Amino acid sequence: xxxxxxxxxxxxxxxxxxxxxxxxxxxxxxxxxxxxxxxxxxxxxxxxxxxxxxxxxxxxxxxxxxxxxxxxxxxxxxxxxxxxxxxxxxxxxxxxxxxxxxxxxxxxxxxxxxxxxxxxxxxxxxxxxxxxxxxxxxxxxxxxxxxxxxxxxxxxxxxxxxxxxxxxxxxxxxxxxxxxxxxxxxxxxxxxxxxxxxxxxxxxxxxxxxxxxxxxxxxxxxxxxxxxxxxxxxxxxxxxxxxxxxxxxxxxxxxxxxxxxxxxxxxxxxxxxxxxxxxxxxxxxxxxxxxxxxxxxxxxxxxxxxxxxxxxxxxx
Amino acid sequence: xxxxxxxxxxxxxxxxxxxxxxxxxxxxxxxxxxxxxxxxxxxxxxxxxxxxxxxxxxxxxxxxxxxxxxxxxxxxxxxxxxxxxxxxxxxxxxxxxxxxxxxxxxxxxxxxxxxxxxxxxxxxxxxxxxxxxxxxxxxxxxxxxxxxxxxxxxxxxxxxxxxxxxxxxxxxxxxxxxxxxxxxxxxxxxxxxxxxxxxxxxxxxxxxxxxxxxxxxxxxxxxxxxxxxxxxxxxxxxxxxxxxxxxxxxxxxxxxxxxxxxxxxxxxxxxxxxxxxxxxxxxxxxxxxxxxxxxxxxxxxxxxxxxxxxxxxxxxxxxxxxxxxxxxxxxxx
Amino acid sequence: xxxxxxxxxxxxxxxxxxxxxxxxxxxxxxxxxxxxxxxxxxxxxxxxxxxxxxxxxxxxxxxxxxxxxxxxxxxxxxxxxxxxxxxxxxxxxxxxxxxxxxxxxxxxxxxxxxxxxxxxxxxxxxxxxxxxxxxxxxxxxxxxxxxxxxxxxxxxxxxxxxxxxxxxxxxxxxxxxxxxxxxxxxxxxxxxxxxxxxxxxxxxxxxxxxxxxxxxxxxxxxxxxxxxxxxxxxxxxxxxxxxxxxxxxxxxxxxxxxxxxxxxxxxxxxxxxxxxxxx
Numbered sequence: 034x035x036x037x038x039x040x041x042x043x044x045x046x047x048x049x050x051x052x053x054x055x056x057x058x059x060x061x062x063x064x065x066x067x068x069x070x071x072x073x074x075x076x077x078x079x080x081x082x083x084x085x086x087x088x089x090x091x092x093x094x095x096x097x098x099x100x101x102x103x104x105x106x107x108x109x110x111x112x113x114x115x116x117x118x119x120x121x122x123x124x125x126x127x128x129x130x131x132x133x134x135x136x137x138x139x140x141x142x143x144x145x146x147x148x149x150x151x152x153x154x155x156x157x158x159x160x161x162x163x164x165x166x167x168x169x170x171x172x173x174x175x176x177x178x179x180x181x182x183x184x185x186x187x188x189x190x191x192x193x194x195x196x197x198x199x200x201x202x203x204x205x206x207x208x209x210x211x212x213x214x215x216x217x218x219x220x221x222x223x224x225x226x227x228x229x230x231x232x233x234x235x236x237x238x239x240x241x242x243x244x245x246x247x248x249x250x251x252x253x254x255x256x257x258x259x260x261x262x263x264x265x266x267x268x269x270x271x272x273x274x275x276x277x278x279x280x281x282x283x284x285x286x287x288x289x290x291x292x293x294x295x296x297x298x299x300x301x302x303x304x305x306x307x308x309x310x311x312x313x314x315x316x317x318x319x320x321x322x323x324x325x326x327x328x329x330x331x332x333x334x335x336x337x338x339x340x341x342x343x344x345x346x347x348x349x
Numbered sequence: 350x351x352x353x354x355x356x357x358x359x360x361x362x363x364x365x366x367x368x369x370x371x372x373x374x375x376x377x378x379x380x381x382x383x384x385x386x387x388x389x390x391x392x393x394x395x396x397x398x399x400x401x402x403x404x405x406x407x408x409x410x411x412x413x414x415x416x417x418x419x420x421x422x423x424x425x426x427x428x429x430x431x432x433x434x435x436x437x438x439x440x441x442x443x444x445x446x447x448x449x450x451x452x453x454x455x456x457x458x459x460x461x462x463x464x465x466x467x468x469x470x471x472x473x474x475x476x477x478x479x480x481x482x483x484x485x486x487x488x489x490x491x492x493x494x495x496x497x498x499x500x501x502x503x504x505x506x507x508x509x510x511x512x513x514x515x516x517x518x519x520x521x522x523x524x525x526x527x528x529x530x531x532x533x534x535x536x537x538x539x540x541x542x543x544x545x546x547x548x549x550x551x552x553x554x555x556x557x558x559x560x561x562x563x564x565x566x567x568x569x570x571x572x573x574x575x576x577x578x579x580x581x582x583x584x585x586x587x588x589x590x591x592x593x594x595x596x597x598x599x600x601x602x603x604x605x606x607x608x609x610x611x612x613x614x615x616x617x618x619x620x621x622x623x624x625x626x627x628x629x630x631x632x633x634x635x636x637x638x639x640x641x642x643x644x645x646x647x648x649x650x651x652x653x654x655x656x657x658x659x660x661x662x663x664x665x666x667x668x669x670x671x672x673x674x675x676x677x678x679x680x681x682x
Numbered sequence: 683x684x685x686x687x688x689x690x691x692x693x694x695x696x697x698x699x700x701x702x703x704x705x706x707x708x709x710x711x712x713x714x715x716x717x718x719x720x721x722x723x724x725x726x727x728x729x730x731x732x733x734x735x736x737x738x739x740x741x742x743x744x745x746x747x748x749x750x751x752x753x754x755x756x757x758x759x760x761x762x763x764x765x766x767x768x769x770x771x772x773x774x775x776x777x778x779x780x781x782x783x784x785x786x787x788x789x790x791x792x793x794x795x796x797x798x799x800x801x802x803x804x805x806x807x808x809x810x811x812x813x814x815x816x817x818x819x820x821x822x823x824x825x826x827x828x829x830x831x832x833x834x835x836x837x838x839x840x841x842x843x844x845x846x847x848x849x850x851x852x853x854x855x856x857x858x859x860x861x862x863x864x865x866x867x868x869x870x871x872x873x874x875x876x877x878x879x880x881x882x883x884x885x886x887x888x889x890x891x892x893x894x895x896x897x898x899x900x901x902x903x904x905x906x907x908x909x910x911x912x913x914x915x916x917x918x919x920x921x922x923x924x925x926x927x928x929x930x931x932x933x934x935x936x937x938x939x940x941x942x943x944x945x946x947x948x949x950x951x952x953x954x955x956x957x958x959x960x961x
Binding site: 189190219220221222223224225227228231249250252253272273276 | 391392393575576577615616619620622623624627628629
Binding site: 124142 | 868
């Protein structure tokens with residue numbers, strides 16, 4: 034249904050004329066050659082720490098930022114080549130739910146107005162019908178109708194996030210891309226939201242791309258899991274096998290299956306420059322199982338078992 | 350032995366345009382020397398106001414009732430000057446937001462030095478014009494090295510780089526370490542850690558937890574968090590707060606494995622994710638601290654609500670090693 | 683509207699509001715409440731008496747009547763100039779913020795040039811060149827005050843454009859025009875309001891300065907013109923405080939009132955969502 038092929042999003046960090054002596058311009062590969070498929074009705078989980086590129090990936094798929102290479106196919110059509118009309122339809126069928134509903138809701142619009150917006154943009158229904166749709170969606174996300182007249186600042190974090198979810202559902206999408214939908218929320222509220230999201234998905238037969246740094250959430254919810262590190266998809270594995278059967282060294286460290294260097298701390302611990310790590314596998318510098326090959330050759334994502342892909346030289 | 354920290358019937362209120370918010374409505378808490386106590390609860394339960402009140406930083410909130418005793422001294426009646434003496438040397442805080450808790454204009458070394466200077470010299474007005482380089486002495490550097498060594502950062506070269514860095518050049522985990530070091534340099538009797546793991550990603554979280562657990566061997570700690578796993582690792586005792594009250598308290602092993610109060614049960618159950626099992630059913634919305642409902646504040650969302658829950662506030666009942674504020678456990682005591 | 687609600691909560695703004703309301707009423711009622719026709723000639727240089735509560739000026743006109751009539755003039759000039767300045771400034775800010783690129787650079791360059799030139803000398807030059815007529819005064823003041831509004835509006839437009847909710851709107855399929863209308867405009871409105879009020883205050887002060895220096899329209903009796911004559915025709919030297927103090931006081935009070943209100947609006951447009959207990 035949704036296919037991503039070799040997607041890359043690189044941007045160049047330029048330093049001013051004086052800085053150039055110390056820090057040469059370098060390229061940040063936010064997303065580097067990512068490929069995966071989302072099947073109809075499936076949940077594809079993407080796991081990665083902050084800085085792994087997962088948010089940029091989501092935004093690029095939604096065409097909210099421009100890719101430097103690669104393509105995204107939706108229903109067989111190339112998303113990046115779509116004209117305005119097709120794009121509008123694409124946007125109707127592929128809806129985002131972002132992290133931090135604080136910034137995804139206009140502080141000057143009431144909840145009712147926020148929910149009405151997608152319907153107005155796509156010219157769906159007359160005033161009466163819109164009102165009914167809005168009330169229905171509020172019920173679906175367990176929000177009282179009394180909240181319709183409130184402003185986002187008057188709602189709790191969990192409530193705001195539910196409004197965001199409701200807004201995504203109003204257009205009756207086929208795919209929802211949820212980027213950290215529960216981060217920043219209390220555990221109880223987060224569970225509630227996750228439970229809601231998964232229930233709605235089941236009820237409507239949606240596909241879901243669930244992006245999170247919370248392993249437990251992804252391990253619980255996903256049919257297939259993709260692990261991202263530094264812009265690359267290093268492993269793609271079935272949801273059932275993820276917890277015990279991950280093979281990539283980084284995945285195993287994340288899951289606690291192996292003790293290893295938690296790359297994040299040392300990475301920025303003291304100001305380091307990334308140009309040192311440009312060649313070869315991005316995880317090589319911290320990998321317990323690194324071979325000499327890892328420092329010069331970028332491993333490709335290969336199928337090691339049916340349905341299980343790993344990008345690592347050390348895995349057979 | 351008298352507990353190091355004793356909070357008795359604490360009531361703290363805030364005046365807002367919408368009404369009076371009763372952030373703490375009768376909190377009783379003891380922390381013995383050498384213990385590590387966790388305060389668990391969600392946003393709005395009052396845990397933040399609790400520790401801020403202990404530090405005397407609850408403004409614009411007002412302590413309307415109750416007492417806070419630290420090391421035998423009554424803190425509630427103290428003026429600002431005396432409170433300054435207690436803060437830092439008596440009770441130190443490791444703030445939650447590592448991004449904003451450090452001054453971006455000063456290096457790590459200067460900020461750590463500031464902590465030590467304040468401790469030595471009493472942070473008064475006459476110290477405002479002290480210049481860090483003039484005041485820095487070998488003993489200060491020694492202390493910093495020692496503290497970082499304890500935190501697992503022994504390498505001399507790395508430490509030197511760290512000292513000269515500015516906060517924005519460091520990762521979140523590193524900044525938190527600096528904040529912990531700052532607190533340790535003050536050599537406090539009690540360390541309060543505010544949400545020590547919430548702002549960190551998974552990898553750093555594990556390291557921080559380990560660090561704090563080791564610190565507990567030498568320090569009395571009060572950990573405020575909504576992260577169950579963190580509390581389980583770091584604290585020997587835990588108090589669960591809801592709507593400004595402690596509704597369950599006891600050894601963490603007990604409370605977290607067999608929660609009694611319906612709210613604690615929901616809280617603990619919510620953090621489990623077992624594949625193939627449906628997620629635990631959870632109630633809807635948070636408590637209202639302005640129009641506090643009669644009786645038990647949780648009754649509207651409680652799956653085990655009975656008639657008396659609407660009318661009367663449940664007193665604290667003992668249930669083995671655990672104390673619970675719930676009518677369900679009346680028989681146990 | 684939420685902006686009005688904010689006004690009522692702020693005590694100094696209420697005080698300001700009361701004063702401003704008084705001035706506006708006087709401006710509207712004008713001649714109806716004045717004891718005499720401000721152009722009628724009586725005994726010149728008369729001290730305050732029962733018939734002339736504030737005495738008369740050098741050509742025998744009742745000062746109190748002048749003062750009351752001047753309210754309308756001063757407020758009108760201030761408001762019109764501010765309207766011109768803010769209107770143009772908002773337009774420039776919107777275009778620059780929305781278009782970005784070369785257009786933005788060009789407009790901001792222009793804005794910066796005008797911003798850098800000291801206001802009063804520029805105004806004096808232009809007024810002297812164009813001639814002392816009320817509409818010229820309005821025009822000239824308007825020309826001087828638009829840049830600061832333009833900059834502020836542009837800033838806000840940029841902020842809104844990059845915000846999460848605009849991105850969400852795009853994700854929903856919204857186009858530029860939709861976003862402009864539904865998200866950008868409401869979010870710059872409070873800013874426009876506060877800027878407008880503060881610009882009226884600044885414009886009034888500028889007009890008073892111009893008139894005082896003799897570059898205002900002599901046929902029009904603003905408070906500034908009264909001051910001009912008071913100082914120019916011997917009122918100050920002779921110690922006729924009832925001539926020069928009232929207009930000065932009025933200018934001061936009116937500007938103060940506007941400033942207080944403007945600050946209250948400004949405070950609200952700042953995204954300070956402090957919720958003491960919420961985490």
